[in-house]
Structure formats: structure tokens, C-alpha cells
Amino acid sequence: MSDNVVIIEDLVKYFDGRCVLDGINLKVPRGYIYGLLGRNGSGKTTIIRILLGLEPPTRGRTFLLDAESTNLSAKVHGRIGYVAEGHNLIQNYKVSRLIKLCKDLSRQWNDEFFNHLIETFRLPMDRRVRQLSIGMRAQLNLSLAMAIDPELLILDDPTLGLDTVARRQFLELAIDIIQQQGRTILFCSHILSDVERIADRIGILAGGKLVVDCPLEELKKRVRKLRVIFPESAPANLYMTEIINQQNQGREMIITVANWNQQKQTVLETFKPSSCTEIPMSLEDIFIECTKPSTVPVTDE
Amino acid sequence: MRAYELMKETFLRKNYVRIEHISWLAIYGLLFLIPFPAEVWKWGLFLFIWSGCVLPILLSAGIFGDDIASGRICVLVTKPFWLAELYIYRLMGLSLQAFLHLVLAGCIIFILYSATRRGSIDNLGLWILSSWLVFNTWAALSTSLSVVLRREYNSLLLFVGIGFVYFLMGMLMTFYRDHAAADVFIGFLRYACPPVELLFKLADGKYSLIKSVACVIHSLALTALYGIVGVIILSKREFKFRPD
Numbered sequence: 129m130s131d132n133v134v135i136i137e138d139l140v141k142y143f144d145g146r147c148v149l150d151g152i153n154l155k156v157p158r159g160y161i162y163g164l165l166g167r168n169g170s171g172k173t174t175i176i177r178i179l180l181g182l183e184p185p186t187r188g189r190t191f192l193l194d195a196e197s198t199n200l201s202a203k204v205h206g207r208i209g210y211v212a213e214g215h216n217l218i219q220n221y222k223v224s225r226l227i228k229l230c231k232d233l234s235r236q237w238n239d240e241f242f243n244h245l246i247e248t249f250r251l252p253m254d255r256r257v258r259q260l261s262i263g264m265r266a267q268l269n270l271s272l273a274m275a276i277d278p279e280l281l282i283l284d285d286p287t288l289g290l291d292t293v294a295r296r297q298f299l300e301l302a303i304d305i306i307q308q309q310g311r312t313i314l315f316c317s318h319i320l321s322d323v324e325r326i327a328d329r330i331g332i333l334a335g336g337k338l339v340v341d342c343p344l345e346e347l348k349k350r351v352r353k354l355r356v357i358f359p360e361s362a363p364a365n366l367y368m369t370e371i372i373n374q375q376n377q378g379r380e381m382i383i384t385v386a387n388w389n390q391q392k393q394t395v396l397e398t399f400k401p402s403s404c405t406e407i408p409m410s411l412e413d414i415f416i417e418c419t420k421p422s423t424v425p426v427t428d429e
Numbered sequence: 430m431r432a433y434e435l436m437k438e439t440f441l442r443k444n445y446v447r448i449e450h451i452s453w454l455a456i457y458g459l460l461f462l463i464p465f466p467a468e469v470w471k472w473g474l475f476l477f478i479w480s481g482c483v484l485p486i487l488l489s490a491g492i493f494g495d496d497i498a499s500g501r502i503c504v505l506v507t508k509p510f511w512l513a514e515l516y517i518y519r520l521m522g523l524s525l526q527a528f529l530h531l532v533l534a535g536c537i538i539f540i541l542y543s544a545t546r547r548g549s550i551d552n553l554g555l556w557i558l559s560s561w562l563v564f565n566t567w568a569a570l571s572t573s574l575s576v577v578l579r580r581e582y583n584s585l586l587l588f589v590g591i592g593f594v595y596f597l598m599g600m601l602m603t604f605y606r607d608h609a610a611a612d613v614f615i616g617f618l619r620y621a622c623p624p625v626e627l628l629f630k631l632a633d634g635k636y637s638l639i640k641s642v643a644c645v646i647h648s649l650a651l652t653a654l655y656g657i658v659g660v661i662i663l664s665k666r667e668f669k670f671r672p673d
Contacts, residue, residue: 180507183667206509216500220444232434233508 130194133158133280133312134179139188141174148174150336152188156314156329163327163344164316167419170333172316173213176284179314180210193280206235209278211286215265219258223268226257234276242275248297262289270298283315287322295319299326324411334419344411351414352388353407356381358399368395372417382407384417431510432518439492439522449487450530453480457534461541470548472538473556473632480527480534481560482625485567486588488523491581492572493663498580502668513660520565520572520656527564531557552634559632562648566623569652573659576666594618624648 134156141149148171156162166172177183179190181197190197195204218226231237246253249267257265266289273281287295303326317323323330330347332340340347351372356362362381366374370392373384379402385392396404409417440446456479496502505515535557542550567587574583598618605611619626624647630636631644 177668182503182506202509202511202514205507208507210503210507212500212503212507214500216503218442218501218504219499221441225441229434229438230504230508232430233505233510235509 130191131157133193134162134314135191136175136179137189137191139175139178139190140186141171141178142186143174147336149185149333152333152338154331154338154341156312158312160328161313161326162315162329162331163323164314164331164333165320165323165340165415166316166333168318170419171336172333173284175333176282176314176316180208180282203235206276207279209273209276209281211266211269211273211281211283213284213288215262215269215289217257217265217269217272220256222254222256223251223260224253226268227253227272230272231275236276238275238277241277242271245271245274245301248301249294263291263294266290267294267298270301274301279311281311281313281315283313283317285317286315287317287319295322320410320412320415330411332415332418339418340414347414348409348411350387351384351409351417353382353384353409353413353417354396354404355407356383356396356404357402359402363399366396366399368392373420384409432514432521435510435515435518436522436525439519440526442492443495446488446526449484450526453484453530454534454537457537458541461545461547463547465548467546467549471556472542472548472550473553474629476531476534476538476553476556477560477563477629477632480531481563481628482567482623484530485523485527485564486571486584488526489568489571489575490584491575492519492523492583493575494578494580494583495575497576497666497668500668506668512664516572516656516660516663520569520659523568523572524561524565527561527568531561531564552632555634556632558645559628562645562652563623563625563628565652566648566655569655569659570623573655573662576659576662594622620647621651624651 132155134154136152136154139149139152139154140147148169152171152175154175164172164175174183178185179192179197181200184198192200193204193207195201218229221229227242245267249264249271251264251268251271252260257268260268266286270283270286273283287298290298299322315323315327324344327344330340330342330344331338342350358379358381360379362376362379364376366381366383368385370386371383372386373382375382457476460475491498493502496505506512535553538550538553542548571583571587574586578586598615601608601611601614624644627644628648631641636644
């Protein structure tokens with residue numbers, strides 16, 4: 129049994145001649161919460177769908193729980209919980225009937241845990257799915273995915289449409305799940321604060337490439353934003369590699385640098401700056417910098 | 430249990446499925462209000478056309494197309510079973526519905542015929558069997574088409590296709606009766622398309638026992654063939670969706 133629950137090798141996907149994913153390599157170790165980020169249309173959902181075998185890759189291979197995605201057996205599917213983007217449940221079913229269908233179609237079902245979730249979310253059993261709010265549908269979808277005690281939980285924008293309280297409940301639940309031995313979560317989200325709160329490891333997709341793939345804490349250490357004041361006007365070129373963004377205004381320069389290290393600091397000091405102060409960056413700031421067109425990779429390899 | 434749930438899901442997936450069954454059965458009752466003479470009206474033939482040929486096309490409308498377009502397919506295909514199982518149990522769900530529907534229709538016809546003596550119920554058992562067999566072939570063809578066509582276009586295509594084919598067949602029979610190509614085309618329609626003509630003759634008692642058995646096997650083989658094609662297409666299909 130591999131230590132990596134999700135493996136993506138050199139994944140390429142074209143849609144109508146347009147390259148959406150360009151040589152993605154990714155591994156999610158067992159027991160991790162992996163947050164996959166990216167702007168709209170960056171290919172997050174496509175990666176998930178390829179992983180689940182819902183569409184084929186143009187090139188490359190993907191594996192879930194040691195099984196190749198293009199040939200996932202029913203047994204492997206039974207170990208994966210999946211919450212699809214948009215929560216496309218069977219709309220004309222009553223909640224109770226949908227639950228019965230999913231329960232009867234599943235190989236295993238944790239009644240105690242599921243009932244706990246239903247009570248926590250206060251889901252009305254006698255209403256039709258289409259009559260539920262988006263938030264309630266998300267909660268129902270999540271509960272159904274979790275009830276099978278999945279080894280791997282794949283969540284495609286699971287908190288979209290949830291209010292603050294429900295989002296907090298979901299995040300706490302995700303942490304509960306991870307505390308059960310061997311559980312792994314792969315999730316994409318647009319809500320960066322959620323990712324920041326629970327993810328152990330972050331991946332950021334931009335321009336079809338995985339420009340960031342490292343632990344969250346390491347990402348915060350590696351990407352630095354500096355405000356540098358020079359005695360005279362700021363130089364146009366610092367002759368430094370891996371500059372994500374640079375803005376000059378008179379004597380002031382604001383630069384964002386990937387993989388910041390001693391060598392880069394020495395290069396900066398050769399320009400004899402009057403002052404150099406670090407601007408704190410949240411995950412949102414890093415995300416914005418990393419999704420700009422000329423982003424350089426930030427990985428832990 | 431999982432097989433039963435999927436078969437039941439085929440019945441419960443849309444409200445109109447139940448409405449179609451009820452209205453179809455009600456039509457049988459209403460038609461008994463008309464004083465048909467026995468030589469004009471055969472209840473078995475009507476059952477064959479009405480429930481054997483028309484009903485499967487309506488019941489299978491969008492059976493996969495609707496799921497794929499709405500994204501519900503993702504709920505189903507990420508459950509622990511093979512895609513082939515999903516197809517087979519859906520088709521079996523339709524077939525089971527047809528079986529129960531035809532038995533009920535047969536009972537209604539028999540009871541009302543006994544009470545009114547309107548029309549004729551000759552070979553009713555054979556007509557019911559033929560109707561079920563032809564239902565299965567239409568349902569398999571329609572279900573396979575629904576994998577590649579959007580929403581409920583599989584039914585529309587079959588309705589238009591059948592109309593066109595019968596028009597073409599009529600033209601060929603009229604103007605090219607002795608032409609070899611016409612024979613080949615009619616042979617193809619007879620043996621590769623849903624075997625309406627063969628099953629009609631079977632129900633009408635025109636075949637010997639051996640021919641009847643061959644006809645039943647041919648019909649089941651066609652259903653299996655359409656089904657295999659559907660399973661292959663389903664396993665190659667990308668499940669792109671737009672939310673409802």
C-alpha cells in the first residue's frame with residue numbers, strides 16, 4: 129500500500145485545442161488535508177474529474193488509492209467520498225428517499241455518524257432536494273459523502289453557498305475526520321480562509337501549471353514581499369531570479385520573491401538599500417501573487 | 430439490494446413515469462366504452478403497439494441523457510458499482526416495469542372483455558409476451574441512444590427515425606419491389622432493428638413452435654446487442670455537466 133493516496137503524473141488535458149492542464153505532478157500523502165487552489169477555469173474541477181475517472185486525460189496518469197483512475201473498480205469507488213461542485217443531487221427526490229438510495233447503493237454506511245451529521249445540520253427529511261437551499265444541499269451532499277467512512281474524501285468547492293456557521297461546522301467536521309486514522313482529504317475551494325484554516329498542504333494552479341505545491345507553513349516562509357527604499361531611484365533590474373512581482377515608484381520598490389534565501393538577500397544588499405522591510409502576507413496575498421501570469425514555481429523539491 | 434435500488438430508481442426518477450403508466454392503463458379502460466366488433470379490433474395488437482412499442486420510447490426518455498446533462502450521473506457513477514451494472518439495472522428496471530404494466534393491462538383487458546365482449550382477445554398471452562419482448566428491444570435501443578444524446582432527444586430521434594424508416598420502406602415496397610437493394614434494406618430492418626414484424630407474426634400465431642422460439646431468442650439477442658453497445662458507449666463517455 130502506497131503512502132500517497134493521490135498520485136498525478138505528468139497530467140495534460142486539452143479542451144477544444146486549449147491546454148487546461150500542462151504537465152501536472154502531484155502527490156497527496158495519506159492522512160493529509162490537501163487544499164487545491166486556483167482561479168475560475170484554472171482546472172481544479174478537471175483534475176478531480178480525471179482523478180475520479182469521469183473524464184480521460186489527454187496525457188499522463190492519475191492514481192487514487194493505488195488504482196489507476198481510468199480503471200477504478202467498484203471496490204475502490206466504495207472507499208472514496210465525493211462531493212461534486214454544484215451539489216448535483218437527484219433534485220426531485222425527497223431527502224429521506226435520496227438518503228435511502230445512497231445508503232442502499234453503498235457498500236458500507238455509518239448510521240451513527242450520519243445521523244449525528246443530519247442532526248447537526250438539521251436537515252429536513254420530508255422536503256424535496258430541489259426545495260433545499262444551496263447551503264442545505266451542500267450539507268446533505270457532504271453528509272452522504274462522509275457516511276460511507278471514506279478513506280479519501282474529495283471535495284469540490286464544498287463550502288460554496290454555506291453561511292459562516294455552517295462553514296465553521298464543516299471545517300470542524302473535516303478536522304474530526306482527519307483525526308480518524310488514515311483519512312485523507314483533497315479539496316478545492318475559493319474561500320482561502322477555509323483552506324488556510326485546515327489544509328496541511330497547498331497546491332495552486334495557474335496557467336495550467338501547478339505553481340505551488342508545498343506545506344502551508346513552508347509556503348508562507350518561502351514567498352516574501354519586501355518594501356525596499358533606495359538612496360536614489362530604485363533600480364529597474366535586481367538581477368535576481370524568481371521575482372514574482374516587482375513595482376517601482378521613485379526610490380521605493382515593492383517586490384514579491386519566491387524561494388527567498390540568503391543568496392537572494394546578499395544580491396539585494398549589493399544595491400545598498402536604505403531600508404528593507406517585510407510586508408506580512410496572508411494566504412490570499414500569496415494566492416494573488418502566485419496566480420499572476422509570470423509566476424515561478426514554489427515547490428518543496 | 431443494490432440492484433433492486435437501481436431498478437426502483439428507474440421507476441422513481443421522474444414523476445411523469447408514474448403518470449405515463451397510469452394514463453396508459455386508463456386508455457385500455459376508456460377504449461372499452463367504444464363498441465368494437467370482434468373482427469375489427471384486436472386487443473392484443475393494440476397492446477403490442479400501444480404498450481410494446483410506444484411506451485418504452487416515452488419511459489426511457491432521457492434515461493441517461495438527463496442524468497449526464499444535469500450532473501446527477503456523478504452521484505451514480507461514483508457509487509461502488511460498475512458502469513455496466515448501472516446500465517443493466519436501469520434496463521432491467523424498465524423491463525420489470527413493462528412486465529408489470531403488461532400483466533396489469535392484460536388483466537384489465539381480460540376483465541373488461543369478459544364483462545362487455547367488445548373486440549377480440551385471441552392469443553392474448555402471446556401478444557403480452559411479444560409486447561414485452563419488443564418493449565425490451567425498444568428500451569435497450571433508446572437507453573443506448575440516451576447515452577450519447579442530450580436530455581430527452583433519444584425519444585424524439587426514435588419517433589422521427591421510425592416515421593422516416595416506415596416512409597422509406599413504403600416507398601421501396603411501392604417503387605422498387607423487385608430491386609435487390611430494397612431486399613437487403615428490408616432484411617436489415619427486419620433482423621437488425623427492433624423485430625416488430627417478426628414478433629407481430631409470432632403473436633398472431635403464424636409461426637411454428639421452433640420458429641417462435643427462434644424469434645424469442647432473436648429478440649433477446651438484439652436486446653443484449655443494443656445493451657452491449659450502450660455499455661461500451663457509457664464506459665467511453667465523458668460526464669460533462671451543467672447544473673440543473
